[in-house]
Amino acid sequence: MTPEFWMTVGGILCLIFLSFLFSGTETGMTASSRARLHALSVGGNARAKLVESLIERKDRLIGALLIGNNLVNILASALATSVLLDLFGQSGVVYATILMTVVIVVFSEILPKSWALARPEPFALFVAPFARVVVVLFGALSSTVNWFVRGFLSLFGLNLSSDVSMLSAHEELRGAVAVLHREGAVIKQDRDRMGGLLDLHELEVSDIMVHRTNMRSINADDPPEVLVREILLSSHTRMPVWKGASDNIVGVVHAKDLLRALHEVGNEPSRIDIMKVASKPWFVPDTTSLLDQLNAFLRRKAHFAIVVDEYGEVEGLVTLEDIIEEIVGDIADEHDVDVQGVKQEADGSVVVDGSVPIRDLNRALDWKLPDEEATTIAGLVIHETQSIPNERQAFTFHGKRFIVMKRDKNRITRIRIRPADEA
Incomplete structure (x- = not known):
């Protein structure tokens, strides 16, 4: 083996390591929580400030990383092909393709991206200086490519000129809390409180x-x-x-x-x-x-x-x-009158006063009855049936069975609710 051979192999390993950094940086930067980065930045973490500045122009950053990643992957594959051609002749092309595909997929894609997804903020802080160098080297080219891509997509009616999130800030917060609750990091009461706070601008x-x-x-x-x-x-x-x-x-x-x-x-x-x-x-x-x-x-x-x-x-x-x-949730003091508006029965059904607000019932029982068209449970039944039901009439909607237990003139005063599959 000649010194040139080992230099080429060393160059391939260096390019694979760079590809590792490019892929991991892309995932780490995009998966990092902006809230956590902001907290670190306020605390004086210089690298957190650098990451915040880089992801402010996310399209430019991602474009630069992709350009650099493709360059090193193509160059590494070309060098590997030349080495294996010398060793195995024409069949070296097949060996190079198989070898570089396995190496790049495992060590330059799956490994770094899995690592970055597992610990996005620490990984992003670690590679921040590397990302800054990449943006300096390829930032101008990335901006040019992004301009061309936006222009091309605009021919098909897709406008990417404004970096506007498809979700409102309230929806993003609500979704984050729901995910944390599902994962066990947030208890139901805290989820309900956050949801109630986010609902204030929607309710009248x-x-x-x-x-x-x-x-x-x-x-x-x-x-x-x-x-x-x-x-x-x-x-x-x-x-x-x-x-x-x-x-x-x-x-x-x-x-x-x-x-x-x-x-x-x-x-x-x-x-x-x-x-x-x-x-x-x-x-x-x-x-x-x-x-x-x-x-x-x-x-x-x-x-x-x-x-x-x-x-x-x-x-x-x-x-x-x-x-x-x-x-x-409900605030009770020593002078409040305890009104039994919701009663859980032994058979699993729930007896509810018609005046109980839908939101209160959803919060208490973790249900998802709609409250857009009606405020109370009685109002929901009237809205869904488009009538004022008589006593003992039963209806099924929204996955529940509603049975009118008591009616006073035109007011529904008591309703029994049970899951529709138990009816």
Whole structure:
């Protein structure tokens, strides 16, 4: 074996190692979590800052890596062919093809990419200086090739000129949390809280408000003793005040303000003027998004608002606690009244009050009933059946069997739900 032979073999090994770096760098850079890289960058990691700057123009980086990878693979294959031709004659072409295919696939593709996928951030940090050199060498050529590719694809109606993600930031976060939950890294409660937070911009006040039929309010024309007793016996801190008609809300009374007023008049309820204790009501449209309403509550330092429709008619009320419960789940304190809206039966079915929100049921039982067209379980049944069912009528949709157990006039008040395959 001549020295030239060994130099050629050494050159082939070096090219295979470069191919290893090219393939691993491509996978490591694309698979790295931008959130983790950003955290490392903020912590002062210089290589993390370098990786962040490189993946800002991902098309240029990937193009440069592919150009370099193909160059070294082709050159390594050509050198291997020349060596094996000298050793085996014309059959060396076949040997070179088989040998280089196995070597490149195993050591320059599968091995580096598997390593990079297993530990993307450490691998990306390790090869960051190498990636910077590649971009310096082939960046201009990569930009030219990418320009040509975009122009060619535009002939077929594909526009790649803007680097816009097909998923919104909310969808990406929701998908990441769902994957982590499936893998066991995030528990169900944390997944639900994150989902509730991401849903705030999609939900409207009307989706979570206390409907006017369930509102507790007081009549300003009642005797002061009756009003004081009703407020103090209520489990609610704030109560709307109406005058003339129940939908004519003229104020909101806070229990603490009432206690303060009672103290000032020597604890004599008859001397209380409820309208002087009440604060001015705040009216909000029922189409306000929960995110906007949350920000408005925080900005005004308020906790309570009256919800009205487009005609100014009272629809219900919403509180800051209602919105927070969409994120963290039900918040109960020692004064809350425990309402049994969902009951698990021994046969595996679930008995649900018609007024139970679909979102609450989905969260409690990890179901996926749609809530786009209806807010409550009763509303869902009416929407799906396009009618107001009678008692004992049963329907199957969305993988569940719904049996109407009780109806009060036109309201469905109780429903039994079981899996459709058990019906």
